[in-house]
Amino acid sequence: MKPVVLHARPKRKRHRLLKGVLVVLFATGLTTFAIHASDSFSLPEGGFLAAVGRSGPVEHCPKGMVYVPQSGGGFCIDQYEASPGEGCAHRTVGNQFDTEANLHNPLCMPVSVPDATPWVNVPEHEALALCAKAGKRLPTNGEWYRAALGTPEDAQGMASTCALDHVGVSAADRTGSHEGCVSSYGVYDMVGNVWEWVDAVSENGMYGTRLLPGEGFVSESDADGVPSSVATSSDRAYGNDYFFSDQSGVKGMFRGGFWAMGEKAGVFTVNATIPTSFVGNAVGFRCAREAQ
Numbered sequence: 001m002k003p004v005v006l007h008a009r010p011k012r013k014r015h016r017l018l019k020g021v022l023v024v025l026f027a028t029g030l031t032t033f034a035i036h037a038s039d040s041f042s043l044p045e046g047g048f049l050a051a052v053g054r055s056g057p058v059e060h061c062p063k064g065m066v067y068v069p070q071s072g073g074g075f076c077i078d079q080y081e082a083s084p085g086e087g088c089a090h091r092t093v094g095n096q097f098d099t100e101a102n103l104h105n106p107l108c109m110p111v112s113v114p115d116a117t118p119w120v121n122v123p124e125h126e127a128l129a130l131c132a133k134a135g136k137r138l139p140t141n142g143e144w145y146r147a148a149l150g151t152p153e154d155a156q157g158m159a160s161t162c163a164l165d166h167v168g169v170s171a172a173d174r175t176g177s178h179e180g181c182v183s184s185y186g187v188y189d190m191v192g193n194v195w196e197w198v199d200a201v202s203e204n205g206m207y208g209t210r211l212l213p214g215e216g217f218v219s220e221s222d223a224d225g226v227p228s229s230v231a232t233s234s235d236r237a238y239g240n241d242y243f244f245s246d247q248s249g250v251k252g253m254f255r256g257g258f259w260a261m262g263e264k265a266g267v268f269t270v271n272a273t274i275p276t277s278f279v280g281n282a283v284g285f286r287c288a289r290e291a292q
Contacts, residue, residue, distance in 0.1 A: 060291040064112035067291055068147045068185050077139055077147045078286035080175040080188050081196065082130070083116035085109045092117045096279045099126055109134045110287065114176035118194050118284040124252045124276035127197045127285040136287035138199040141270075143288050144255055145225030148267045150184025151191045153239035162192035166259040171281065173259065192265045194284040195254040202272045205247025215245045218268045225268055234263070241266035244273045252276035254283055 060067040061076035068074055084091050087107030090098035099122045102108040110119055110130045122130070124138075131137050139147070151162065161180030163173045176188045183190055190196075205212050207226060216230030218238040227243040234240035242257075242264040251272050257265020259282070 061289075065289070066147070066186050068143070068187075070142075070146055074291050075139075075143055075288055076291050077143060077187060077288045078112035078136075079186060080112045080114055080116070080286070081118040081194060081284050082110040082127075082286050083113060083119050083175055085111040093119050093121050095121050096123070096126075099130075099279075103129060103133070110285075112286065114174075114188075116175045118172045118175055120172065120194055120281045120284045121279050122197075122283070122285060123279050124197045128199065131285070131287035134287060136289040138197055138285060139288035140224070141198050141200045141226050141253065141255075142224035144190075144196065144198045145267065147185055147187045147288075148183050148190035148225075148256065151181060151187075151267055153191065153241075153263070153266050162189065162265070163259040164192040164257070164262055164265050169259060172284070191256050191267060191269075192261065193256075193259055194282055195258050195271060196256050197252065197254045197283065197285040200253045201276065202247075202251045202253065204249065205245070207272075212245055212247065212272060213243065214247070216243060217241070218243050221268055226270060227268060238268050239266040240264060241268035243269070244271040246273035250275065252278065258282040 060074065064079055065076040066079045067076055084093060084102055085108060087105065087109065088102045089105060089108065090102050093099050093102065099119070103126055110133075119130075128138055153162075161178045163178055163181070166173070172194045175193075178189065178193075181191060181193075182188050200207070202212055210228070213227060213230045216232055217234045218227045218229075218241045219231040219235045220227070220229035221238070222228050230243050230245075240263040242261075252274055253270060253272050254274070255270050256267070257269045261269070
């Protein structure tokens with residue numbers, strides 16, 4: 001009598017079924033994470049799942065930077081607000097003279113590291129020069145916004161641990177010291193702590209080809225997170241974020257708010273009232289560059 005051969009086909013079916021269930025559960029988990037981690041609006045094109053599929057900062061970006069995917073190719077952005085590196089004479093920048101001394105020191109570079117004093121008291125043109133010195137540049141409005149998405153805001157029901165309510169304090173906190181103040185891509189302190197210059201200006205209220213709205217709470221924005229409509233009352237869908245507007249002359253733009261702004265600080269918060277030559281202890285920057 002021939003021996004009976006037991007086929008393993010049913011086991012393979014069960015194995016494929018189990019594998020399929022695991023894949024669905026994994027995808028569901030990632031999607032849920034992305035929803036809870038994101039701002040009230042969707043992530044940039046490709047979102048969190050695209051970021052997972054692109055291997056993150058190790059493959060694409062230098063140390064201290066984070067990879068952010070977008071349509072047409074991603075970019076790198078500093079994970080932390082810029083601070084003076086070890087070669088800088090002024091590790092704490094108390095005024096613009098300190099910034100200029102550091103800028104002209106060939107050994108001094110802005111760095112992106114945790115637990116450092118943010119580089120403040122820097123006008124926009126010197127922030128541009130400092131980023132260029134490090135082989136980088138200031139981020140555009142769109143890049144800054146995409147990198148900031150998912151940073152929690154109290155007004156949207158997500159407990160924010162960002163530096164927002166330090167009333168009476170005269171200096172920013174150290175970089176990355178608020179562990180929960182992080183975007184969906186792992187970028188720290190995009191909301192609060194210090195305002196951050198972006199590579200953009202408005203001229204007599206015009207931003208590119210469109211007229212910016214007047215001052216008020218953000219009620220609508222364009223694809224780069226720049227307000228296109230405002231209201232007199234706050235809008236929770238936009239995190240109670242605020243737009244500061246001056247429609248006369250050439251104005252620089254900085255974003256995110258600073259340590260004492262409360263709920264008005266946020267991903268959609270933009271200040272377009274200050275000349276590019278402005279220097280203050282609540283205005284800093286971070287750098288960006290193309291991914292390799």
